[in-house]
Amino acid sequence: MISIHRHSEKRRRIPLTPLIDVIFILVMFFLLSSTFGVWRPLDIALGRAGQGGQPDQQTTKPAVAPVLIQVRSDAETGSVRITVNGIGLTIDALATQLDKLAERGAREAVLAPARGTKFQQVVHVLDEARLSRIKRISLKLD
Numbered sequence: 642m643i644s645i646h647r648h649s650e651k652r653r654r655i656p657l658t659p660l661i662d663v664i665f666i667l668v669m670f671f672l673l674s675s676t677f678g679v680w681r682p683l684d685i686a687l688g689r690a691g692q693g694g695q696p697d698q699q700t701t702k703p704a705v706a707p708v709l710i711q712v713r714s715d716a717e718t719g720s721v722r723i724t725v726n727g728i729g730l731t732i733d734a735l736a737t738q739l740d741k742l743a744e745r746g747a748r749e750a751v752l753a754p755a756r757g758t759k760f761q762q763v764v765h766v767l768d769e770a771r772l773s774r775i776k777r778i779s780l781k782l783d
Contacts, residue, residue, distance in 0.1 A: 707749040708742050708775065710735075712766050714758045721762045732769055739773035753781045 713722045723730045725738050739750065750770060754763045763780075770778050 706747075707751050707779075708739065708747050710750055710752045710766065710770065710778075711755065712752065712758050712763060713755040714762060716757075721758070721766065723766060732766065735766065735769045736772040739770060739775050743774040748776045750775045750778045751781050752778060756783060 709726055711724045713724075714720075715722050721732060723732060723735060725735065725742070728738070730738055739747075752763070752767060752770065754766075767778060767780070
């Protein structure tokens with residue numbers, strides 16, 4: 642007769658605690674590495690070539706001259722320096738100053754970043770300027 646040997650010990654269960662720990666660590670990794678920022682479009686009007694970045698004079702005639710926003714990167718500190726119509730401002734005071742100019746009738750602004758200004762700083766200034774009551778913000782590139 643054929644005899645089959647059975648193991649006398651019981652089958653061992655797989656411990657679930659290390660598996661749960663690994664899954665928890667993976668979930669935490671994916672939660673912390675993902676971004677939850679709000680993406681919103683940023684409308685930018687670029688000037689036409691040959692016109693110096695100015696809008697078409699026949700179709701758009703502003704009652705008040707456009708506001709000039711200049712952005713410069715400070716090489717020593719890495720911060721951004723902003724001037725609005727020649728007045729030096731901080732990034733926090735930009736929207737307030739543009740609101741004051743909008744009350745006086747300004748409807749357009751032209752943002753002119755200096756060479757070497759980081760793109761992220763320009764986008765940050767554009768984003769702050771959008772918080773003001775200026776209707777249109779154009780970007781003038783050299």
